[in-house]
Amino acid sequence: MAPELxxxxxxxxxxPLYFQVASRLQALIERGEIGVGARIENEIDxxxxxxxxxxxxxxxxxxxxxxxxxxxxxxxxxxxVHPKVRRPVELSSLYDDLVSSGRTPRTEVLQLTxxxxxAQAAAALEIELGTxxxxxxxxxxxxxxxxxxxxxxxxxxxxxxxxxxxxEHGLYELLRRAGHVPRIATQMIGARSATSAEARxxxxxxxxxxxxxxxxxxxxxxxxxxxxxxxxxxxxYSFELSLSTH
Amino acid sequence: MAPELxxxxxxxxxxPLYFQVASRLQALIERGEIGVGARIENEIDxxxxxxxxxxxxxxxxxxxxxxxxxxxxxxxxxxxVHPKVRRPVELSSLYDDLVSSGRTPRTEVLQLTxxxxxAQAAAALEIELGTxxxxxxxxxxxxxxxxxxxxxxxxxxxxxxxxxxxxEHGLYELLRRAGHVPRIATQMIGARSATSAEARxxxxxxxxxxxxxxxxxxxxxxxxxxxxxxxxxxxxYSFELSLSTH
DNA sequence: GTCAATACTTTGTCCTGACAAACTCACATG
DNA sequence: CATGTGAGTTTGTCAGGACAAAGTATTGAC
Numbered sequence: 001m002a003p004e005l006x007x008x009x010x011x012x013x014x015x016p017l018y019f020q021v022a023s024r025l026q027a028l029i030e031r032g033e034i035g036v037g038a039r040i041e042n043e044i045d046x047x048x049x050x051x052x053x054x055x056x057x058x059x060x061x062x063x064x065x066x067x068x069x070x071x072x073x074x075x076x077x078x079x080x081v082h083p084k085v086r087r088p089v090e091l092s093s094l095y096d097d098l099v100s101s102g103r104t105p106r107t108e109v110l111q112l113t114x115x116x117x118x119a120q121a122a123a124a125l126e127i128e129l130g131t132x133x134x135x136x137x138x139x140x141x142x143x144x145x146x147x148x149x150x151x152x153x154x155x156x157x158x159x160x161x162x163x164x165x166x167x168e169h170g171l172y173e174l175l176r177r178a179g180h181v182p183r184i185a186t187q188m189i190g191a192r193s194a195t196s197a198e199a200r201x202x203x204x205x206x207x208x209x210x211x212x213x214x215x216x217x218x219x220x221x222x223x224x225x226x227x228x229x230x231x232x233x234x235x236x237y238s239f240e241l242s243l244s245t246h
Numbered sequence: 247m248a249p250e251l252x253x254x255x256x257x258x259x260x261x262p263l264y265f266q267v268a269s270r271l272q273a274l275i276e277r278g279e280i281g282v283g284a285r286i287e288n289e290i291d292x293x294x295x296x297x298x299x300x301x302x303x304x305x306x307x308x309x310x311x312x313x314x315x316x317x318x319x320x321x322x323x324x325x326x327v328h329p330k331v332r333r334p335v336e337l338s339s340l341y342d343d344l345v346s347s348g349r350t351p352r353t354e355v356l357q358l359t360x361x362x363x364x365a366q367a368a369a370a371l372e373i374e375l376g377t378x379x380x381x382x383x384x385x386x387x388x389x390x391x392x393x394x395x396x397x398x399x400x401x402x403x404x405x406x407x408x409x410x411x412x413x414e415h416g417l418y419e420l421l422r423r424a425g426h427v428p429r430i431a432t433q434m435i436g437a438r439s440a441t442s443a444e445a446r447x448x449x450x451x452x453x454x455x456x457x458x459x460x461x462x463x464x465x466x467x468x469x470x471x472x473x474x475x476x477x478x479x480x481x482x483y484s485f486e487l488s489l490s491t492h
Numbered sequence: 493g494t495c496a497a498t499a500c501t502t503t504g505t506c507c508t509g510a511c512a513a514a515c516t517c518a519c520a521t522g
Numbered sequence: 523c524a525t526g527t528g529a530g531t532t533t534g535t536c537a538g539g540a541c542a543a544a545g546t547a548t549t550g551a552c
Binding site: 288290304318320322324 | 532533
């Protein structure tokens with residue numbers, strides 16, 4: 001087996017042992033030193049060789065199983081099924097996605113007001129009709145071209161962003177910075193034709209196909225953070241996601 | 247605390263103890279007997295009261311944490327964040343989705359041939375251009391109306407379905423029955439306008455917006471099972487998904 | 493040679509015990 | 523009154539052991 005696995009683990013590190021083990025295994029698999037289909041050493045030997053207990057090894061392997069890199073079969077062993085980390089869909093904002101894919105997002109804030117919550121957002125946010133919320137309308141550019149028209153409703157108690165913040169950062173970044181970490185979300189992805197106003201704003205032809213996404217996000221305490229209703233130029237954008245069952 | 251949690255666990259059952267505990271907790275939370283925001287009993291007391299060890303309780307709680315129902319904080323405790331099970335996106339077929347939402351799917355097999363793999367599918371399936379595959383074109387109805395036009399490419403070694411099977415079952419069911427369990431998939435969701443042929447088949451107007459989804463699925467051993475390229479009537483269908491970070 | 497019983501390997505479940513780290517809150521101190 | 527110190531609570535990590543269940547390979551009977 002590869003040399004990395006022989007190196008001693010750092011017991012003085014704040015990084016948990018199971019995570020150190022998982023990271024090493026992951027690196028070996030990503031570099032192809034343990035090929036797809038190959039079996040890794042059994043848990044008991046691995047534990048002994050690395051000088052940790054079997055539960056620690058199991059936890060490390062479990063971590064990689066959940067990421068879709070490994071699968072285990074009782075009586076058989078643990079096999080590599082995929083060399084890349086297949087992250088489940090992430091709870092990220094378009095802004096972060098664009099940045100991490102090397103593009104340069106720019107945001108134009110079209111509207112920023114406090115107003116009674118629109119009907120569709122009220123249901124999603126689980127708040128009374130008539131309650132005031134911050135209502136935001138933004139136009140997101142990537143590579144100099146308009147990409148998406150975004151509408152958000154945010155409860156007043158959660159965040160009161162200003163135009164400058166919104167122009168320079170993603171909404172999720174602002175939420176996180178305010179101590180509201182999005183943890184859970186439900187999304188609906190659909191499609192429809194652009195209205196003439198939308199077509200004009202997005203520099204598309206009238207009736208062009210748009211990808212729609214609406215999302216409600218909650219924090220760890222179960223409080224609603226935001227409702228968003230966005231349209232994307234289907235000619236420039238699509239959603240990509242990986243799934244795994246375990 | 248609610249009475250269900252007091253009932254004795256069944257140690258003779260093949261259902262693991264941690265799962266029995268998780269199921270009970272889940273039921274209590276879903277019925278609202280432990281409200282959102284409420285803290286559940288700490289692990290050590292819970293373990294003692296149910297007569298199991300703390301690792302078993304931890305595993306049960308972990309299971310619900312991963313499903314987005316509970317969150318834990320060191321030094322604080324474990325809280326209910328959402329009363330419904332938030333399943334992560336599932337690796338299921340449209341057919342199964344329709345059945346489980348109480349609709350009655352019907353499938354019309356438009357084409358079923360063995361032919362050289364189309365270029366787009368070759369890349370997704372990671373096979374040589376020119377290799378022969380089973381090529382399927384299906385029209386899926388729900389509630390008497392056409393809903394989706396589906397194209398699939400399947401390696402010959404994986405499955406050789408016949409028309410009758412395809413008309414009566416979902417593709418994923420056939421795959422599973424043949425011993426090929428889909429475990430990992432990558433999907434792209436986008437949108438575009440219908441061609442006139444598509445519009446005719448789906449009884450939409452020409453140029454109507456369609457939701458597109460292409461997917462590649464692998465089994466546990468990392469073998470490619472299928473590539474699918476589907477279009478859905480955006481007026482009748484959208485994708486719904488829940489996400490959580492943990 | 494075929495097929496069933498058996499031994500072996502490997503992961504799955506569960507236990508007890510221990511200490512560490514993060515958080516809360518009361519209390520003493522300036 | 524503000525502040526930080528320390529005790530108490532709760533989850534996080536880790537050890538080591540035991541047996542069960544599922545699969546694989548070998549062996550033996552017919």
